[in-house]
Amino acid sequence: MKKKAKVKRVIVLFFFSLFLLLSFSEARVLPVYAVVNCKIFPVSGPPIEKGVIVIRNGLIESIGEEGKIVIPEDAEIIEGEGCFAYPGLIDAHGSFFLETKKEEEPSSERERLPALSPQEKFKPHPEFQVFKSLKPKKSVLESLHRIGFTTVLVVPEEEIFAGQSVLLNLNGEEAQAMVVKNPFALHINFVTNRNTYPTSLMGTMAFLRQSFLDTEHYALHSAFFSRHSKGLRRPEYDPFLESLIPFVAEKKPVVFNCANLEDIKRALILIDEFKLNGYIAGANEAWRVVGHLERAKVPLFISLDYKPPLNSIYATQGEELREKAEKEIYPENPAILSKKGLRFALCSHTLKKSEDILKNVQKAIERGLPREEALKAMTIIPARFLGVDNLLGSLEQGKIANIIFTSGEIFKEGTRVKRVFVDGLSFEVKEPPKAEAPALFNISGRWLAKITSPMGDMEMTLEIEQEGNSILGKILSEFGQWEITDGLITGKELSFTISAMIMGETVELTFKGEAEMDSLVGTFSFMGITAAMRATRIPGENFKRGGIR
Amino acid sequence: MREKIISFMIVLNIITCFAVFSFAQDLLIKNGTILTITQGKIPKGDILIMGGVIRRIADNIEPPPGVKVIDAIGKFVMPGIIDSHTHIALAGVNESGETISSEVKMMDVLNAEDPAIFTALTGGVTMVHTMHGSGNPIGGENVVLKMKWGKPSEEMIVHEALRTLKFALGENPKQANIFSLGEPRYPQTRMGVNAIIRREFLKAKDYLEQWERYDEAKRSKNPPKNLLPPRKDLKLEPLVDMLRGKMVARCHSYRADETLEFIELSKEFGFKIAAFEHASEAFKIADKLVEEKIGISIFLDNWAYKVEASEGIAYNAAYCAKKGVLVSINSDSNERIRRLFNDAAKAMKYGDLSEEEALKLITINPAIQLGVEKIAGSLEVGKHGDIAIFSEHPLSAYTCCEITIIEGEVYFDRAQYLKQREEEKKKEEVKKGLN
Numbered sequence: 003m004k005k006k007a008k009v010k011r012v013i014v015l016f017f018f019s020l021f022l023l024l025s026f027s028e029a030r031v032l033p034v035y036a037v038v039n040c041k042i043f044p045v046s047g048p049p050i051e052k053g054v055i056v057i058r059n060g061l062i063e064s065i066g067e068e069g070k071i072v073i074p075e076d077a078e079i080i081e082g083e084g085c086f087a088y089p090g091l092i093d094a095h096g097s098f099f100l101e102t103k104k105e106e107e108p109s110s111e112r113e114r115l116p117a118l119s120p121q122e123k124f125k126p127h128p129e130f131q132v133f134k135s136l137k138p139k140k141s142v143l144e145s146l147h148r149i150g151f152t153t154v155l156v157v158p159e160e161e162i163f164a165g166q167s168v169l170l171n172l173n174g175e176e177a178q179a180m181v182v183k184n185p186f187a188l189h190i191n192f193v194t195n196r197n198t199y200p201t202s203l204m205g206t207m208a209f210l211r212q213s214f215l216d217t218e219h220y221a222l223h224s225a226f227f228s229r230h231s232k233g234l235r236r237p238e239y240d241p242f243l244e245s246l247i248p249f250v251a252e253k254k255p256v257v258f259n260c261a262n263l264e265d266i267k268r269a270l271i272l273i274d275e276f277k278l279n280g281y282i283a284g285a286n287e288a289w290r291v292v293g294h295l296e297r298a299k300v301p302l303f304i305s306l307d308y309k310p311p312l313n314s315i316y317a318t319q320g321e322e323l324r325e326k327a328e329k330e331i332y333p334e335n336p337a338i339l340s341k342k343g344l345r346f347a348l349c350s351h352t353l354k355k356s357e358d359i360l361k362n363v364q365k366a367i368e369r370g371l372p373r374e375e376a377l378k379a380m381t382i383i384p385a386r387f388l389g390v391d392n393l394l395g396s397l398e399q400g401k402i403a404n405i406i407f408t409s410g411e412i413f414k415e416g417t418r419v420k421r422v423f424v425d426g427l428s429f430e431v432k433e434p435p436k437a438e439a440p441a442l443f444n445i446s447g448r449w450l451a452k453i454t455s456p457m458g459d460m461e462m463t464l465e466i467e468q469e470g471n472s473i474l475g476k477i478l479s480e481f482g483q484w485e486i487t488d489g490l491i492t493g494k495e496l497s498f499t500i501s502a503m504i505m506g507e508t509v510e511l512t513f514k515g516e517a518e519m520d521s522l523v524g525t526f527s528f529m530g531i532t533a534a535m536r537a538t539r540i541p542g543e544n545f546k547r548g549g550i551r
Numbered sequence: 552m553r554e555k556i557i558s559f560m561i562v563l564n565i566i567t568c569f570a571v572f573s574f575a576q577d578l579l580i581k582n583g584t585i586l587t588i589t590q591g592k593i594p595k596g597d598i599l600i601m602g603g604v605i606r607r608i609a610d611n612i613e614p615p616p617g618v619k620v621i622d623a624i625g626k627f628v629m630p631g632i633i634d635s636h637t638h639i640a641l642a643g644v645n646e647s648g649e650t651i652s653s654e655v656k657m658m659d660v661l662n663a664e665d666p667a668i669f670t671a672l673t674g675g676v677t678m679v680h681t682m683h684g685s686g687n688p689i690g691g692e693n694v695v696l697k698m699k700w701g702k703p704s705e706e707m708i709v710h711e712a713l714r715t716l717k718f719a720l721g722e723n724p725k726q727a728n729i730f731s732l733g734e735p736r737y738p739q740t741r742m743g744v745n746a747i748i749r750r751e752f753l754k755a756k757d758y759l760e761q762w763e764r765y766d767e768a769k770r771s772k773n774p775p776k777n778l779l780p781p782r783k784d785l786k787l788e789p790l791v792d793m794l795r796g797k798m799v800a801r802c803h804s805y806r807a808d809e810t811l812e813f814i815e816l817s818k819e820f821g822f823k824i825a826a827f828e829h830a831s832e833a834f835k836i837a838d839k840l841v842e843e844k845i846g847i848s849i850f851l852d853n854w855a856y857k858v859e860a861s862e863g864i865a866y867n868a869a870y871c872a873k874k875g876v877l878v879s880i881n882s883d884s885n886e887r888i889r890r891l892f893n894d895a896a897k898a899m900k901y902g903d904l905s906e907e908e909a910l911k912l913i914t915i916n917p918a919i920q921l922g923v924e925k926i927a928g929s930l931e932v933g934k935h936g937d938i939a940i941f942s943e944h945p946l947s948a949y950t951c952c953e954i955t956i957i958e959g960e961v962y963f964d965r966a967q968y969l970k971q972r973e974e975e976k977k978k979e980e981v982k983k984g985l986n
Binding site for chain 1: 646683
């Protein structure tokens with residue numbers, strides 16, 4: 003009897019997976035849209051009061067005043083009354099879709115410094131392409147759409163040579179289809195304390211210089227060798243230097259992540275010394291070195307993070323000054339740069355929460371950055387810096403259809419992004435989730451769950467780890483072990499998602515329900531099919547933090 | 552962790568100080584007792600600084616129009632104090648990832664916002680030699696800075712100074728006091744420290760020859776088509792500069808034996824040692840140091856804090872100075888840096904130096920060691936207007952630095968600073984009262 007039920011379950015799941023695949027391929031046929039009746043801000047020209055945008059094959063087929071544009075017969079018409087259309091915003095320096103490793107704090111000062119064995123030797127990896135470790139997630143995609151981002155540069159975060167970034171259009175969750183440019187640049191951090199050489203900032207500077215010098219020498223040797231190979235020893239193959247050649251010898255972009263004003267100067271020195279195609283990123287202290295930046299004329303990817311750097315005089319001299327700095331002084335950075343005529347892009351940089359990004363753009367405007375400059379700094383300027391202004395950054399015929407529709411003027415309090423087009427695909431933007439109420443119960447621990455579905459019953463064990471509102475953990479069932487993701491508990495309400503491998507396909511099941519001290523009740527849903535779950539706490543087996551991984 | 556030395560209020564005060572004095576490079580200091588260091592004591596005189604440089608030292612100088620005047624009547628005016636060995640104003644002190652780290656430069660990691668700069672000013676210090684630590688046999692290239700608190704880091708650098716490379720002998724580089732969990736690194740003995748330094752210099756000689764051969768070939772009438780320059784090695788470049796006499800050694804060493812060995816090494820390769828650091832056994836080899844024209848940069852009365860410092864004596868400075876060694880007193884500390892004049896005074900008690908001889912330990916002597924004696928270290932026409940004004944004779948136990956000036960700009964004014972602090976306090980109290 004039980005075995006029969008199991009077979010039945012598997013068959014049902016198989017059809018569902020098939021259906022899932024079909025719906026995917028359907029999405030690839032790009033529909034034709036005509037958005038009518040909206041106010042258009044193309045950035046590249048004056049606003050159009052009542053305009054039409056026709057989108058075909060992922061591109062802007064035509065754009066202009068109503069009446070002057072022919073609306074194709076095959077177009078799906080979208081009424082845009084009351085809406086404002088802008089080019090999709092570009093985040094020129096972020097690190098979304100990357101899994102962050104939890105760093106373990108060194109337990110003592112001794113452990114952090116020397117104790118170097120030859121085995122621990124430094125392995126630099128400038129060849130690392132962040133594209134290969136992308137994990138696009140729907141929830142992140144939605145939160146970025148909510149801000150108005152349609153394009154992001156994903157930047158690798160760790161190490162001196164962090165690796166190479168990738169430019170993505172936020173058109174779905176398939177990494178390959180998202181790529182606009184890969185790689186864009188090599189990213190460099192001024193790392194201050196590592197376990198192996200270089201362990202210090204001065205060592206990092208020396209290491210960077212030596213790496214650049216060696217690359218130049220290697221490139222020169224290779225060039226000599228390809229011209230007159232007779233009588234010249236071949237250069238010894240070096241994968242590390244090989245991967246630096248495009249950036250050092252061939253002048254592809256090199257982006258220096260600058261945490262403070264001294265980092266900016268260090269970057270400018272290196273850019274000048276090695277004649278690099280250098281970019282400065284981060285730099286929320288750019289306002290303190292305006293003179294340097296005016297002379298250097300390098301592209302700036304300015305962070306929207308206004309926290310004063312750790313060792314800054316604004317951070318070390320008491321909480322009062324630090325707070326004032328974060329609220330009033332550092333948010334003026336973009337306005338000051340703009341007044342000095344410096345061109346810059348505004349980037350999420352170290353900000354992870356979507357609310358903060360938008361709030362901080364608004365703060366910059368409050369502190370004197372003209373709204374239209376803010377818009378340029380997130381559209382056409384980053385497009386130019388990223389070398390894609392022929393494709394993105396403004397609403398023009400022939401460019402990629404990355405368009406956002408807002409309920410009012412952009413970056414104004416209360417203005418909401420209602421719909422975004424990315425590569426011509428339409429995404430409706432949902433309201434942001436409401437503020438989270440605190441969890442009423444701590445449901446960390448092991449639970450015995452019973453699932454009742456049309457296909458029969460099933461038992462499984464839940465291992466849950468709760469921290470504040472968020473839920474992590476895994477599910478152990480007879481089909482295998484599945485991770486719990488996006489788990490949230492607000493008040494009594496509990497929801498989470500599990501990605502399960504079923505018949506070689508990854509399917510997402512969502513759970514919604516209520517939590518009590520000793521019971522969890524709710525339903526799983528998957529493609530319209532629901533299954534009830536009732537779980538009881540396994541007593542005495544409270545879970546310790548860290549026990550899951 | 553950097554300690555929070557001064558509060559937010561004080562920072563605000565300093566910022567306002569800058570606002571008051573920011574364009575003042577011209578200054579007239581009147582009626583002070585001038586301790587010139589090199590040209591005797593002037594009981595009452597004036598010093599005129601124009602464009603940051605001392606233009607006149609005389610009686611009754613009329614203030615040129617627009618020049619700010621400081622009345623120093625009853626006060627003592629001396630050259631700004633120079634600390635020949637510190638680690639302040641830096642983001643990092645040791646590169647501990649490798650035993651030889653000659654490729655690193657302190658100039659790359661300046662931190663102009665280190666409160667220790669302000670601390671230094673409160674003790675009349677206007678210039679410091681800020682150095683790589685003593686963790687490695689060969690450390691990195693040091694840098695000389697003026698304590699221009701509030702100015703960008705690059706404006707603090709004294710480009711006239713000698714280029715110096717840090718060396719270290721004894722317990723620190725052989726990691727005698729480090730109990731590491733990993734494998735011990737080479738070297739673990741004093742002979743190892745000497746050997747590894749020697750090995751690096753041999754490498755540098757080789758490297759220099761490679762470049763010379765290349766340069767020669769390049770200069771020849773028909774240079775070969777495939778002439779490839781040698782790989783540039785940043786570890787060896789500073790050592791080559793030492794071999795060529797473009798850079799000098801500053802060597803951390805305590806014991807007499809290893810000090811002598813290092814002198815032998817310098818003779819073998821022909822490089823110059825500007826000074827030995829700490830040198831608590833210098834009195835044992837004073838004649839040798841005089842013969843070799845090598846200075847020492849030491850603590851006045853601080854010793855026995857580790858085995859290799861056990862033979863230290865308080866008479867070291869005075870004894871060596873009288874023998875003719877170029878002696879300077881250093882702080883090697885963010886805190887001691889503000890009372891170097893007290894340390895100098897101790898050399899009068901321990902070893903009977905004269906007032907002038909004692910003051911030389913913290914002014915002209917360190918200036919000579921750093922190669923900046925043409926611009927600093929004494930009050931002479933043509934030198935930079937780097938000046939400290941004291942309430943009493945700087946060697947008195949009751950003295951206090953009141954004003955510190957660099958290139959004619961006031962960077963620290965105790966009276967004004969205290970006044971502002973008082974005002975801030977009152978404001979704070981009013982605020983509290985309202986709450």
